[in-house]
Amino acid sequence: MHIRTVFNPRLQATLQVGGCGNCHVSCQSACKTSITVSNQTCEKEDKQDNILRPGK
């Protein structure tokens, strides 16, 4: 095998199901200067509405 897949999270699909607004604000933890967002954890609860919806 020449190509080994490590993971395939299908990031684009999360645009439709994300936006619950529960997860940490990224600069509120150990950072305060140089943000990384991708190290945050999704905290969406089951059947929770998405309160953060993009505008039209």
Next chain:
Amino acid sequence: MATLKSLLPAIDWRRDLHLFSFNDLKLALDVNSGALHVLDEPAWEVLSLLAAKKGNVPHAFTELLPKWGGITLGQVWRELKARQEEGSLFTSPLDFSSYNPPAPLLQALCLHVAHDCNLRCRYCFADGGPFGGQRGLMPLEVGRAALDFLMRASGPRRTVEVDFFGGEPLLNFSVVASLLDYGQEKAREAGKKIRFTLTTNGVGLTSEIEEFLNTHGVSVILSLDGRPEVNDANRFFPDGEGSYSYVMPKLQSFVQNYPQLDYWIRGTYTRQNLDFARDVLHLVSLGFKNISLEPVIAGPEQPYSLRREDLPRIREEYQYLAGEFLRFYREGRPFKFFHFILDPEGGPCLIKRLSGCGAGTSYLAVTPDGQLFPCHQFVGQREFCLGDVYSGIKRPDLQEQFRLAHIGCKEGCRCCWARYYCSGGCHAAAFAAHRELLRPDEVACAIQQIRTEAALYIQAKIRLKI
């Protein structure tokens, strides 16, 4: 679905596929899906040459045929095709240039309970505590008004956050203690969950304060830079004496006495300690398990600021740190390094990743007299005052600038492979570098890209056990 051969010339190879070599691995990140692949030498050369030839398959394969032969190249081609069909390679980008982010909805406050400090750190963006203004402490009444504002302005959010910040917040601990109780009471009434963090240099820690913070479930960020000589070169008392020998025993006993404590040791590195991995390992050797070391934010006129010419050395250092991180992991002595954390399947959704830190919209800083700023780093810059905790946002025009500062609007981010990891970078760093929100600081971007490559590399090594 388009055939792979017809699709490849249309790929934006810089924006949508990131090929990189890190330590002993060659990797390919499909930016739009987030899929990560480890490549062997033939696959690496095929993709690299396809990128160089803008997807021209006949040209690339003709050039590689003498070296790898038809059988190997055929195998690589079939594997590329399979990845394309399953949606983990060559996925199409979404166009976010006209993206309209959600309306502002407050989630977190950074409460500057003390614009004063008992240290005078050389690189402090708070100017040693007062942020360029007067030294002072936040009265309890202002703190309460801030928490009332947070409950009102967070609307339907279930979770809100408060960070006690400064200056040094322990200089005003009685107010912190009262606000912890008040915040929990107000959150309960509003049906919300409230989380507290406290960022401290540790000078004022006592056993009573440690017990109180632990009992109230406060997460703590403990500031210290690493090795004694590195720490003391920048973190000292007003009389110039280094702080390491005073602070380190306090931090060690705090962490040891409360094994369940949610904490980070958070340091800063500058161009004066580009061997900063040694500082991380020093902290590990003293028993700390959760470590964050951040690049200094400073203007180019400062001798300790990080510069473009430092980037190759910084890359070497992150590569070394990633190797050591894995060595400790394999030896059963794992530690966390904040910027190496990556949870591809359980990470933030794309809505979060498009707008980044939330400064000015979901995150605000509050000064001791109750003024609101987009974040802690804008405090003291009068033109960024958004309003106050009593009357709320008075500058919706300014808030709108922050709402619209997303990665689809930033020229440098639209075509950057790391855009879904840093989400456009730090607004304050961008403004400090270029006096505008939409143009990120290039050195900060380069460091972010290196750290992201390191995090992806670590994931590959651990998950594939290689």
